[in-house]
Amino acid sequence: MRTRIAHIASNTFREAVRDRVLYNLIAFALLLSGAAILVGQISIEIEKLVVINLGLTAVSLFGIVIAIFIGIGLVSKEIEKRTLYTVLSRPVRRWEFIVGKFFGLAGTLVVNTFFMAIGVFAALFYVSHKFVRADALILVALYFIVLEFVIICSLALLFSSFSSPLLSAVFAFSLFVIGNFAEDLRNFAGMAHGFSRWLATGAAYLVPNFSAFNVITSIAHEQPVAGQLILQNTLYALFYATMALSGAVLIFEHRDLK
Amino acid sequence: MKPRQKVTMVAGACLILSLAASAFVLHRTDRLRPQATLDEVLFLSSPTVIKRASLGYDGLLACIYWTRAVQYFGYRHHSFAASYNLLAPLLEITTHLDPHLLVAYEFGTSFLAPQPPHGAGQPERAIELMEYGIQNNPDNWKLYYDLGFVYYMELRDYKKAAETFERGSQVPNAHPFLKVMAAQMAQHAGEYETARMLWSATYQTTQDKQIRDNAVEHLRALRVDEDVQHLQEAVTRFGERTGRLPLSMAELVAAEGLAGTPVDPDGHPYKLTPEGRVELRVPDDFAFATKGLPPGYKPRPKFHSPQ
């Protein structure tokens, strides 16, 4: 079982790479180096701030776009192109297929982020000419970004298991946006009454909550991140992704593959 | 010519021509609406909305708005503008997005509070900005300094300035001169020495070029004011002694025992007019000088070198 999942995961990774996904790194590198060079001429004081903010924001945005664009096709494309039939005629369980795809996509993003991290640190070195201890916080921010990716991947996969790529993209992106407003949703739920209160509360807990994951601004000012937060974010991402994947498995397990 | 070649040539020519034409038209349109690019900056002017819309990427957006604020001020200052309406909103948005962007508060002190054409002339908003900064960065003594500065320089509220410096000195790791400043306010508020201390402190504690240049200009102006005041007093003493005005600066120097020909910070000697006024040779070089200016002289903002 484990080996089958691993094989599906590595095939998914291979497909992403051969679809030239990693070329986005070139665009990223260009963006970051251009910014690093330019920013030095705008304001001496906030060079480092800009590089960290821009670098991490780019890592986050590029990754989310990739997660959504690849994720939405993971299942629906295979159904549409019927590549799935020959896979499922083998002793591969349907749920193994979903889980394997998830790990393949998440793995692709981790590798992508790794290379981008090198780019960010390189740009940082270029503007600051040295590293300080606080720069290790960047790794924490990157870790949180990867956790966000895990959640987004699981959602994209969930939508892909029953919806067309276009709709899946719309849903996934909407949830990403709503996820950044999740705090407001909860506040609103706190203020509402009756049925809307139930609805809002339910929605607030159902949508992914990304507010705790975005520490880019604070680590850019070298503010430390609580260890407790790291732990809780990890758990949240784990549980949420499990939830979305379970949903995907449920849907996929009972679906007629016409 | 084969049809395909013909199409290629026509399409290629179309491409180049239309590109050139659209660039040309755009250039013309830009001249019609010179402020458009900068005004559009505040299409969204509510800080809360912008922060919400930033989807968690507020740090980067803060940097972007900060850059815009700097460009906005620099551009208008460069063109001798009389108003800087967008500066306060831009700084407010910037600090709302990233309350820890300290340089934005400093910028507000130096350029939001002073009267036009040197600044936006909105000291109350500068104060609000500082207080917001202090609220969000309670461990930062510099913000108290900035706030006190505004009270001192623009509002001439020495009592409030003293209070603020005192508050600031309570912050752990506060620079000791805050306490000194607080005391100074009490005794010697209106003196040149105090002002000089403040502007020197500003100069030393910032890394922003515009703020530093501004501080330098003020220090130069203080020097001029002080010099002119002393020289004018010398003229008065001369008059009291001799019953007439000195015929020239040299006579004044000799009569009053001044140390050499008095020169302004640029090295140009001060003029002595037949009416007995001490004046600068080139008033335009001292943007903030309040003395030594010819009658009817209208100050123009110093041409700050572009960033």
Next chain:
Amino acid sequence: MSAIEILGLEKTYSVGFWRKRPKRALQPLHLTVEDGEIFGFLGPNGAGKTTTLKLLMGLVFPTAGSARILGNEWTDPSVKAQIGFLPEQPYFYDHLTAHELLEYYGQLSGVPAKQRKHRVEQVLQQVGLRDVQAVQLRKFSKGMLQRVGIGQAILHDPKLVFFDEPMSGLDPMGRREVRDLMEQLKCEGKTVFFSTHILSDAETLCDRVAIIHKGELRGVGAVEDLTSSVQGKVEVVWHGTQIPASIKALSAECHVTGDRVRAIVAENQQDAMIDALRREHLRLIAITPVRTSLEAYFVEKLRRAETTAGRTV
């Protein structure tokens, strides 16, 4: 033990956005396929052949009924290791090469690593793709994809192989190769279940066939048994302008075209016809079989169904 036992499998789809109209894709089907035989599943397009295969593969869930494959419940995952499937007009991960695809499928089928390498080589040779094994599948022609498809179906040496329209899109050479391959699989003791609408292939290859039309099974049996119940016909052409009475008695359908006469007679009347022509001193030009027997059976079954049904389902 039968290789396949289909016990009343049926499938009804709900069609339409508001899920109003049920569409019966497969009526309850009862069918048995024996070990080691080549079984043809015939029917026109849209008859329910692919639906049946998908039900057996577990790609689609039946509305009712069940099946046993190689003695186990068809939903039992262990069954999958012993069967191979080639879907209709297959498509594969086109970022992979033929070699990589077979490797991957071998991994998924649980073929041990050592064996896998050897097996992949063997299969590539068998389907004639050795030379292009390092080319990405996106560059493959339809025929080549079909061959890869067959390769992946037999890679793990399954006991039972399912082919859905295996000859579709192949040129005559390709079809010949596929036919040969299926014969070979039979020699190796495997059972082959394939669906097609090309009757000539079924006639030459199959031990037994089933005919399905509009979701309903119309007939099952060994090819000879089925075709013997239907009389073949021959067309006799001779030189002449008239139809003698003796010949008219033998055949109902005669046409005169210029100086030739064409008559359709039953196959078993062929000799009588030749005698009659000799007696009448008429010069025989040609005798040609009119249609293949299986086709006749097929068409007749379908036509009868139409008339009894009287309406379209």
